[in-house]
Amino acid sequence: MAKKLLLEKAHVEGIRHYDVYRREGGYAAVEKALKMEPAAIVEEVKKSGLRGRGGAGFPSGMKWSFLAKPEGVPRYLVCNADESEPGTFKDRYLMEFLPHLLIEGLIVSSFALGSNRTYIYIRGEYAWIVGILEQAIAEAKQNGFLGKNILGSGFDCEIYVQRGAGAYICGEETALIESLEGKRGNPRIKPPFPAIKGLWDCPTVVNNVETLAAVVPIMNMGGEEYAKIGVGRSTGTKLISACGNINKPGVYEIDMTISVEEFIYSDEYCGGIPNGKRLKACIPGGSSVPILPANLLLKTAKGETRLMNYESLSDGGFATGSMMGSGGFIVLDEDQCVVKNTLTLARFYRHESCGQCSPCREGTGWMEKILTKIENGKGAMSDIDLLWDIQRKIEGNTICPLGDAAAWPVAAAIRHFRDEFEWHVNNPARCQTQNYGLAHYADPIHVPA
């Protein structure tokens, strides 16, 4: 049984409420933190090796240390709860069932960063969670953990929940800040980074929900102890939201030493694939990361067992690897069509492009159109090359990473499943009634000595 740092108490009855959470040891991290120097807390987070859990995996302590501290200017902490990456629903789980864990992490982090006014920006569709969070905030305040002069420390802090209104792009930190200022979610050109000029032009740190919740166990056990869990630069635990064709979809907390195979097939996690079907492919870290065929998913190109951590999932680069991303783990069984799946993702990115940069605004639309043609048996062989060409021209040519996020799934699908695309072109009638199937995607790969 893997060690749980975040979800251990998720099933305790009434844990959503302050009294139960407190009885179970909650808010000890705040008591400890308020007796420390803010800089010492940042140091603990650095030592923990915690990496941003939203997708990019940037070291959180380092991000905190970049925060500018000009005299007389307020600083802000913003919690990114705009969880919108297809396949990802871990932050929702955390906020719904353990709201006080997030609030506790936010208070500690606000103190470390000197934020007296902290915002949780939550996606608009998670409307019912707003009430759960506001209830937790009110309870924390009643008990002296928020408001003026918290626990007599002289530190004041308020937390507010802001609802978005339906826009994937607002998960990008500068778009989120724009949205929080009451504008369209158009990402800003960086630099300046939010750490220098963020919300209302003040120094700002934007962190994911899971990242901020992880600050609680880091405080309680100390950064060094936290860093001992996991492997290499993948320290601590990670929430994985598993979905697609598996027996037990849901949110799992893993320490990052288990193999992908164990995660998919063991009863502790996904419980295998329904109806005795075989594994065809998987998108291991949210829809933006490269899809891998079964053979490259379970073993790296070098023939090593692939593990559920940052380094192992990206082993082989984009040629033969993928990414940990946001932890949105999407499994495709042998009956699924990779072209169709790629089309739904291309449509998603076309819908979510903010429209600022031409390569993304135009390119995502073209990719959707071409994929629609191929999926409907109206594609030509040259369309596959055209698709490849378009995705290459989007990647790296946009203000924010949405362009890359739209390009990668298409690139990986063609890279690993080109024969399935060609089969659609060569069998225009058959591809309407039948799927290409598993083909050779699960076959062992020959690794040259």
Add this chain to the structure above:
Amino acid sequence: MVKFSEDKLKEVQSMIDRYPKGKQKSALIPLLHLAQDEFGGWLSAETMDYVASILGIEPIEVYEVATFYSMYNLKPVGKHVFEVCHTGPCMLNGSDHIIAYIKRKLDINVGETTADGMFTLKTVECLGACGYAPMMQMGINYREHLTEAKVDAIIEECRNKQ
């Protein structure tokens, strides 16, 4: 004429108070949610102009936000709006079939409202419920693990709420 009640105006003020002085424009997105809920489930030009006047900003600043975010309705919708997710993970679990079933059952296409003004069907992109697919949003709640029987029950439930 659109106007918030006294109670709602208090709510509006508490929204504005969440931000530092002079940054009241930040309340725009929550305020548009409130306005949409209050004034018939959609944002007319009149409603948007009213919101602009409350915040002391130009109407165009409201229009550009209202047209950007997918949760704001810019034309009237039915009493119950079914927003069915059809992105990858939901598609893998049969969302196409659910959408086709609702279309048949209500005799409308995606984007349309039934003649009696009861139901609007929309398709939406990923709502973060991938493990509970297929799913749809209805009001502020999610309806998950949809089947034909569940869809029937939801339609029945809406009709009974009349």
